[in-house]
Amino acid sequence: RKEVEQDPGPFNVPEGATVAFNCTYSNSASQSFFWYRQDCRKEPKLLMSVYSSGNEDGRFTAQLNRASQYISLLIRDSKLSDSATYLCVVNGFFSGGYNKLIFGAGTRLAVHP
Amino acid sequence: DTAVSQTPKYLVTQMGNDKSIKCEQNLGHDTMYWYKQDSKKFLKIMFSYNNKELIINETVPNRFSPKSPDKAHLNLHINSLELGDSAVYFCASSLGQGKSPLHFGNGTRLTVT
Numbered sequence: 001r002k003e004v005e006q007d008p009g010p011f012n013v014p015e016g017a018t019v020a021f022n023c024t025y026s027n028s029a030s031q032s033f034f035w036y037r038q039d040c041r042k043e044p045k046l047l048m049s050v051y052s053s054g055n056e057d058g059r060f061t062a063q064l065n066r067a068s069q070y071i072s073l074l075i076r077d078s079k080l081s082d083s084a085t086y087l088c089v090v091n092g093f094f095s096g097g098y099n100k101l102i103f104g105a106g107t108r109l110a111v112h113p
Numbered sequence: 114d115t116a117v118s119q120t121p122k123y124l125v126t127q128m129g130n131d132k133s134i135k136c137e138q139n140l141g142h143d144t145m146y147w148y149k150q151d152s153k154k155f156l157k158i159m160f161s162y163n164n165k166e167l168i169i170n171e172t173v174p175n176r177f178s179p180k181s182p183d184k185a186h187l188n189l190h191i192n193s194l195e196l197g198d199s200a201v202y203f204c205a206s207s208l209g210q211g212k213s214p215l216h217f218g219n220g221t222r223l224t225v226t
Contacts, residue, residue, distance in 0.1 A: 031212065032211075032212040032213075034214055042219070042220075043203055043217035043218060043219050043220050044156065044203075044215075044217050045217070046214045046215075046216075049214065085154065087156065089215075091211055091212050098161070098168050098169055098210060098211060099210055099211020099212050100158055100161065100169055100171075100211050101158070101207075101211060101212075101215060102158075103148075103155075103156040103157070105153070105154065105155050106154055
């Protein structure tokens, strides 16, 4: 099983739609969770951290389900500018006890007029 | 004002050559990383340095040699380049190791011919 798994998509949605992505992780000891956004030929940029109680930032809502080991990202009222790849990021553990951030392969979102 | 900057942005070279990529961050972070993003867009950690000390070497061929002269710089030297090394290499930094959000440079697109 991969450490972090996402549906690659693409998700093709009209402007104004609500879309949700899920991401599952394998290590129950993981404690840090993030969503990143990556535009074509650009670097990944932090979209939001994911907190245990769930959190919202404008049109974006992130949730964590520890029991089922998944995090989700909900985008309301999609804009054309939301078109990008959304990367799920979870902390994992390297030998020696060091932490590392593990990226999912990303979910592609295409918002059309 | 650039937080994490890496050079060059594009690198085209022939098999067997040796090349270097430089990275600098002005965020005051103590941890720096090299990530590789291949043609399938999968972003994978290569190295992590904390306070100039190598703490993660994720089974990368020893043709790749990172060097951190100080906390603000992490360079990557690649010997005897191979076709399979073609990818986008991202430098990143964070405060603390492995749990805090990463800030990425804008990437170096390496093409080996």
